[in-house]
Amino acid sequence: MTHSIVVIPGDGIGPEVTLATKRILAAAGAPVEWIECQAGLAALAQGRDVLPQETIDEIERYGVALKGPCTTPVGEGFISVNVQLRRRLTLYAAVRPVRNLAGVPTRFDNVDLIIVRENTEGLYSGVENQVTDDVVMSMKVATQTACMRIAHWAFRFATRRRRKRITVFHKANIMKMTDGLFLRSARRVHAHDYPNIDYQELIIDAGCMKLVQDPSQFDVLLLENLYGDVVSDLCAGLVGGLGVVPGANYGERGAVFEAVHGSAPDIAGKGVANPLALLMSAVMMLNHLADERDDPVCNQVAERIKGAYNQALEEGRSTRDLGGPLGTEEFATAVIERLRG
Numbered sequence: 001m002t003h004s005i006v007v008i009p010g011d012g013i014g015p016e017v018t019l020a021t022k023r024i025l026a027a028a029g030a031p032v033e034w035i036e037c038q039a040g041l042a043a044l045a046q047g048r049d050v051l052p053q054e055t056i057d058e059i060e061r062y063g064v065a066l067k068g069p070c071t072t073p074v075g076e077g078f079i080s081v082n083v084q085l086r087r088r089l090t091l092y093a094a095v096r097p098v099r100n101l102a103g104v105p106t107r108f109d110n111v112d113l114i115i116v117r118e119n120t121e122g123l124y125s126g127v128e129n130q131v132t133d134d135v136v137m138s139m140k141v142a143t144q145t146a147c148m149r150i151a152h153w154a155f156r157f158a159t160r161r162r163r164k165r166i167t168v169f170h171k172a173n174i175m176k177m178t179d180g181l182f183l184r185s186a187r188r189v190h191a192h193d194y195p196n197i198d199y200q201e202l203i204i205d206a207g208c209m210k211l212v213q214d215p216s217q218f219d220v221l222l223l224e225n226l227y228g229d230v231v232s233d234l235c236a237g238l239v240g241g242l243g244v245v246p247g248a249n250y251g252e253r254g255a256v257f258e259a260v261h262g263s264a265p266d267i268a269g270k271g272v273a274n275p276l277a278l279l280m281s282a283v284m285m286l287n288h289l290a291d292e293r294d295d296p297v298c299n300q301v302a303e304r305i306k307g308a309y310n311q312a313l314e315e316g317r318s319t320r321d322l323g324g325p326l327g328t329e330e331f332a333t334a335v336i337e338r339l340r341g
């Protein structure tokens with residue numbers, strides 16, 4: 001069985017980390033063929049939309065995509081590629097596992113938490129108004145449909161992964177209607193359907209303090225859109241930075257796997273970017289294929305890749321952001337040399 005997967009190299013460091021990731025997957029024998037599509041500046045350079053309809057159509061057609069970071073030009077008239085993609089494909093659940101890696105020393109050990117972020121509304125609604133010459137306004141949107149949908153998704157996911165507890169970060173004491181709805185939805189789903197999972201609520205400021213005091217006390221975090229964005233980067237900082245946190249966006253019409261980091265223009269084209277976050281996203285993609293398409297080979301390949309990058313990191317063969325000596329391609333080679341079986 002060969003799986004056709006849409007790949008979007010993206011902008012900035014995107015093409016470099018995508019190439020390295022594809023090289024490792026090929027060496028590991030991943031049963032995938034790539035359908036290359038464009039988005040971001042790369043699409044604009046070809047005279048197309050920042051997110052071409054063809055790219056959306058291909059993701060819908062094949063159901064799974066691996067995506068590099070895309071830059072949205074600053075200024076009026078461009079809606080973020082990521083926001084558009086998530087909205088147009090209704091990729092409503094973003095999942096970011098945050099774990100310590102062997103060979104990457106950080107302040108805390110035993111960090112093993114998963115962020116589940118609502119991906120379609122909140123302050124990302126894009127509804128902004130000029131009210132008067134003096135006043136502009138940004139609308140935070142919450143719908144019962146989306147709040148219930150993400151709550152169901154998170155509890156189902158936690159149950160399948162044998163996780164013990166879900167913590168919701170919120171600010172319902174101030175945003176009584178929007179965060180209130182988010183909170184009530186999570187409470188309802190927990191009370192009705194998931195007594196197997198412990199449920200906790202924390203006001204987000206207190207939650208952030210607890211996160212940086214001892215992140216190992218958290219298991220699954222359930223967050224609305226903007227909180228999920230901010231807390232994802234905070235959590236990346238706890239385990240070694242943006243170079244080591246993968247992500248997946250799930251919806252009813254497809255799944256898109258991408259690193260949490262952006263296009264990092266400061267290091268683009270220098271061959272120093274860490275491809276690990278995208279590689280780990282590709283491992284999540286292989287596990288998704290194994291589950292959804294009942295293909296155990298994908299699972300085996302995912303495990304081999306994990307074993308290889310863990311070994312490389314333990315031996316100090318890492319990129320510079322992690323204190324190692326390697327560039328992007330050298331790290332990919334180090335992983336390939338450690339593939340077994």
Ligand code: ATP
Pocket residue numbers: 013069242243260261262263264265266267272273274275277321
């Ligand atoms: P965006 O707004 O698109 O999310 P951002 O402004 O948050 O982007 P990123 O591009 O995510 O910024 O990265 C922030 C900084 O972290 C980069 O400038 C870069 O120095 C570092 N960084 C991010 N990703 C990597 C990586 N894969 N390897 C090495 N360093 C990285």
